[in-house]
Amino acid sequence: YVGVILIRGSDTPYDYVRSAPAIDLAVRKANSEILKGSGYKLESTIMTYGPLCDGNFASGIAAEMYFRREVDAFLGPGCADALDPVGRLASYWNVPVITGSSILRHRSVGDAGRFKFKENFPTLTRLAYCQCRLRKVFGSILRQFNWTDLSLIYDTNDDYPRSLGDTLVTGLGLGGFEPVVIKFSGNSNVTFEREILEAKKYSRVSILCMSGDSIRRYLIKAYEMGLIQTGEYVFMDVELFPFPGDYWGKHHWRRGDDLDEIAKKAFEALLLVTLVEPKGQQYNEWSTRVKTRAEEVYGFNYDLNEESVNFFVGSFYDGLIHYARTVRKFIETGQNYSDGLTMSHAMWNATFEGITGSVFIDDNGDRDTSYAIRDMDPESGEFVEVAYYWGNKPGYTPDENVKMHWAGGRTAPPPNEPFCWFSGENPVCQPEGPSIVQTGDLVNILSSYQYPILLLYSHSRKYKLEAAIRDMSWLIRRLPDNAAAIELISGSTCGAFKLELEAFLAQQPNRDAVTASTNKSLNETQIFTEIGVYKGIVVAIRNINTIRPITLSRNVLLEISKRRSMNHDNVARFIGAAMEPPVIKILHDYCAKGSLQDILNNDNVTLDEDFKYSLIMDIVKGMNYIHSSDIGHHGQLRSSNCVVDSRFVLKITDFGLPSLYGTHHRNPYQDIENEHIHYERSQKADVFSFAIILEEILARGGPYEFFRGEFSPKEIVTKVKNATGLEPFRPVVSKDVCHPALHALMIQCWDEDPNKRPHFDTVKSAIRNIHGGKDRSLMESLLIRMEQYANNLEGIVAERTSLLVQEQRKTEQLLLQILPKSIAEQLKRGQSVQPETYASVTIYFSDIVGFTTISAKSSPLDVVQLLNQLYTAFDSTLEKYDVYKVETIGDAYMVVSGLPIPNGKGHAKEIALMSLALLHSIGKFRINHLPGTQLKLRIGLHSGPCVAGVVGLKMPRYCLFGDTVNTASRMESHGEALKIHVSPTTRDLLVAEDEFDLVRRGTIDVKGKGEMETFWLM
Template identity: 35%
Template sequence: MNIGDVRSLLLRATNLGMTQPEYLYIVPDIEGFEHTGLDVWRRNDSNDDMAREAFRRVMLVLIKTPSHDSFQQMLHRLNELMFGNKTSSYVTATYNDEEIEGSDTTETSAQQYILNGYYNCFLVYLTAVNDTLTHGGDIRDGQTFIKKIFNRTYLVGDEGEFKITAEGNRVVDMAVADMVDEVLGQFQEIGQYEVLTRNFTLNVNYQKGWPSGNTYVLSVPLCGYSGELCHNEPLSLQLAMGVSFVIILLIIAMVTAFIMRLRYLQRIKNLNWWSIQAEELQAVKIPTSRSVFNTSSNQRFTNASTMSEVSLTGRDHSMYKGTLVHMHLLASNNIRVNASLLKEFQMIRDMNHPNLLRILGACLEGERKMIIVEYCPKGTLQELLMDQSFKLDILFCLCILSDIVRALIYIHKHPLRVHGRLTSEVCMIDSRFSVKVGYYGLPTIYDSVKLLSKTQRKENDNLWIAPELLSCTGRATQKGDVYSLAIIISEILTREEPYSNDKDHMSSQEVLNKIQENFEPPFRPTVSAPKEMAIIEHLMRECWSSDPEKRPSLNRVHNIIHGLMMKNNQTGSLVDNLLQRLEKYSSNLERIVDEKVTELKQEKQKSEELLRQMLPASVADRLKAGLLVEPEFYDCVTIYFSDIVGFTDICSMLEPVHIVKMLNDLYSCFDGIIEHFDVYKVETIGDAYMVVSGLPARNGNEHARQIARMSIALLDAVSNFAPLDTPNKDQLKLRIGLNSGPVCAGVVGLKMPRYCLFGDAVNTASRMESNGAEMKIHVSNSTASILQEFGHFVLQSRGTVEIKGKGTMETFWLLSEKDLSSPVTLE
């Protein structure tokens, strides 16, 4: 059928109203046109728009012709030989190993179709002739010749083929084309029909469907081709009936919607039991200490304000309806309240067990989203186990395991069926030291978002997951909960995190890989339990078996634990267990308090000793007593100053660390010496060393003799000091100055208070040192006069010396002490 005739027919059908969606035109393309991607309706005239709309109701049935290159090239050359002008240049093509010459022209689709038919005819005829002659037959024997043609498949080129059946019918494949691109109006092949297999294959990307929409096209229109099957009512009556019908439908719809709305609101009220507004939560401040000995009765909450006014960052507690609650802050803002989430909340609504962490609701509106649960002041089980100051005995361990097992048994009997996220971090400890298992249910929330809390899902959490669940993304199982319980038992027995010994030399991922491998025995935490816990250890190893079927049931685990509790006189009563626990904790608390008091006393002694080293003992005692230390005037004291000769040059030759070590060794030696004299070391600044005698306890004129004897002892110690690590192995040399006179002394400063001396006598002592000589004791006239009164110190006059700021002064060298009735002994 010519496509132009089809276009004319469809234009006429449009004028008759027969191109509506209820019509479909199936057009056989007997000419073999290739319409894929072509706007076959276009003629560039005024009817193009009408034709394109009409062709939307058309499906083309095409005869599939071989499309491979060799076949198309052969047809092209045949077309040139048959229809091309003789002046065209001739080229040679190969088809089925035969060369065909022809001119270089382009054939039409009709010519291609005719050439294809001619080629197939000659192929059939020549194949039969060749086969007949090969077998010694006579091609003039028509009956035998026909048998060679029938019931045979013929190869067309390298890829195509067709068949002639035993009845002599030619079998060819067909294709269906539709206007897929309605904007450009182009047809594309949407499916293929294989005659031999009678199989029609629709292209995967074809989404348009029937021209009438999702319904099939009827054989006859509802009202017939001429409308004879429909009664023609007056237009006004039809309009009235239509309006009445619409009004009735609207009334019914409104009543139905109202009833459904009432039911919906009632249902929503029941479903939204969990919804908590941010304004209902009040921020509180609680003690930061998480010690297991703190009780809720000792906590005080202050600065309450609505959660809408306070940032939640870093806070995980609040007040809700007068009760302290814990908030699990969620890291994702993409949590949508849908039917699935409502169903999950409805499932956990009635879950009530003394060992389950009660979920009070959730706040899923606003920027901050959180799950609200009851508050457990003792923290998590993992925190309790990591607190080495808290002693766990076998009875307490059994109570912990009993609480966890009872919670799991309840969950497994509940429609929830499985926990799936059991770790020691999800087991909370309440104020009565009962374990409450949390993070159950709500897979939409817990499995899809991370928690902004200590129970955040992380790589280490997989250490509690059974090996058969690590290697797949399947759902959690009850046997998997038993495995997780075994890992918690290992934590209780070792008081360490799972695989803590292995993670010293392996990463968490390497540990997980070894868990999944089929070792015998399986790779599990290293546990060495005490003798009294041997049964629990054996139970633990059964629970973490690699074969889920070999793991014991929770009922059996509960029976074993209950038997051990009865054996240890641990009753099953919650009140009795609590009283026994409190007695244990009271004794434990007393022991810890005694230890802390002892440590406090030791630290106090250290602090007092340090204070006495910084200040005179009498001054330190007054400061400790909270008394004011008034500045005090002293008529006469003796002041000692010394420094190291050439200290600057020494610093340039030694590393800083060596200088510090040298000064530390030197002054440690000095400190040991001055302990044998009635003196007080005021301070050391760099290489300068300052000592005084005669304060704060007055000692008459004894201060001069004490300082003099000390100076001689220090010079003797320096002369025996080890040589320095310098190129010349220099020996330390000291320069000493002494002066006696009145001073004022007092405590200066609040932080790091210093006992300071003020007066001209201090400056004079410093001048004696700076104007002295190496390895000599330079004393002022005032000090020399006091020493001469004792009669056993050897002094040599230096004469008059010009002292900066003092003018001319007569000074002396202290050489030694003679005629000692009680010589100084240094220990």
């Protein structure tokens, strides 16, 4: 039994009227071909929510399907915010979830890429596409043409472009690209001149995430500014497939207006990324069947807007077929297909030919979708496929039979960067020399790397060195108007005791000779961390005071190159540096949770064992990576240099770049030997520093926390420096606060003899063994405990608003009990409800035969209790069908299907199924005060047009009017007990379903209608 959950009444490509016909065909194929002869039959039921992507309603539907219909699998939902709670519930119930889409829409919160984390969605299989894969597609294009500098321009006011832009910002960074992010709030008044000029400063290649109309206006403006004609600029766009309306707009130049000619020329510079379009006779025949069923059963005409059956619809079909095939395998092998986790994993890591083409599902349950890269044919003006990114063969694959066209008459792709750089600041192109690099040094650097040599000897070592010097993208320059390129936001302070200790140490004389420009003291670390915005990215800023300019010598450039190449989850990314005296600003990733020191000083943060383990393990992993890199060691490791990002991943910062930070650093937590504190940087000193951080975590405080109330910072440092004897002055940590093995490891790490201190790979293995062999990240450990670390303000706000929310919910629920949801929503918005005509609905009337006699034998209280119990049972049955209860008057019960939300021709089927269910339930109903009396229900059904509207202001009622209502009432009054009396029009609709047994009653005289041939529904 498959429960299908679809959105309804929306403008989405996976709406109920589009997807349901394809799902019906999949069910037929599963039963007639795949499961034939197995003794099993696949059944499905479709329930809808909408028109918004509402996770509350979708999860409610899932719960009803699971508990009342005992479904074996879910198909859908299609939108991300509805899929999220359904996927989590299904994980708890151990039920498979298959979806043909997981796209963001309707002001969704978050990222549709969340579903790739299968620890949260272990039974979810996605047959459509993952937005996160687009970063690989774009990455393949960029690598194919050697483009490294790019801009990402996206609309934050439109849901799909916003979600795509946010995804690419992160995804491209993971792929080694750092796009300049330019955001705008889209409307028809945006001229795009500012965005184009900003992007032009940093790149020749731009990815545009915006609606189709905005794409056209952007490219027309670029043409008017002369960018297209040069052929030096390339733009890229995503249109998964053409879809009418405003969902993502029309990504084509043709509009039939005066700007078409210019737009066509401008679109020559555009590369369009799409899904590979399904083709072939089989797909065309299937598409025709979907369109036919959509119109005949669901009242939806594909051809009205010249719409094709889209990829998402096909993915729902392929998903159900794949599920049916897996069920067949389980039946043949005797496995339990009700085991959702086993079933889901059996569907993963699979390849098959689907209606949407070749389907490759990876070992994470996500489809590796194939993409096409399209270029516009300048003659026809149509976009043609010139290359592909195949799901089973990642990478750029050109179509050898199609030639790529480049704008501006170019015969080859434009280079990544002009020789004089985007800003024209290449030292070779500036006779007066650069402002930061010293002129004499520049001459020395460039004297052996002249431009002719670059051309003639491009693969030599000298060329590589010159290229390294030219790669100054990390260098932050002032803007042309002399404005700062970094916008400062705020700072973050650390604990008072730590501040006092480090301030004292900063006043101590350095034991080694160091120049003033490179000396570094502790109070210049993250005691106060500046936060700023650079190129649209929030960054952490490390300030270094200097008197004279830093010469960008070969050694400095190589240091920076090494630091930029560092790429690890537990190492903060180096973003750039502003080299303008008197303060050098070094930019790193901004980590929203602050430093480890901030977390330890925050009493509102609870550190359980998993939390502590994850922090410690992240430090060890990061340091192990640094020690194995070309940099070799940290040199100033401390808790203030360990920062935690928004995903609770700890990252290590402030290392490398000795020419900028200084060759020696004053740090009281490093290598302590005999009578002197040496500040020499080494791997063993890093291990000592790690031990001090370990003490801070276990003691939940600063370094030497045990002595905090006994000695001043000055006295602590003196004792460390002047310690004598076998046991030097070390922190005191109780053995009760941690595992004995961890306590012993900490003591070994701060051993007086550096040679006895373990390497970090040894420390890593030891800590993993202490923690039972587990190696979970902090996010994994804390996901189920996130509520423990919620902000206090959220709790206060929730407490003060809970009563208001409860009352609002009660009011809304009361309104929904009186009126249909769509009508209630209109009234809540203050809109007047106009009467509406419905072309075809089916109305149900019933009453209880002999109710007057039963009432005479009962007290008024007994009658009320009887009707309450009966109609409560009826109402419970109605929830399983697409029907709406109009009213109850005494023993009379009125229900309708086909309004207020039309359901095509399915209304007669829904009412018929409901009637049979009610007739079945009445046989089990017992009257408490008359146990020997059997209730007998008399039912009448009729289909036809009617008018519905709200009547009255006080106690408003949703009423139906028209001859259809009268005829349905006559069918009931002329019927018989325990039988369902059906009119000819309803009979014709049920016969078309080919699922019901009807018996001719004959011709009867119906009051007000004359003679009429009627039928019994058996």
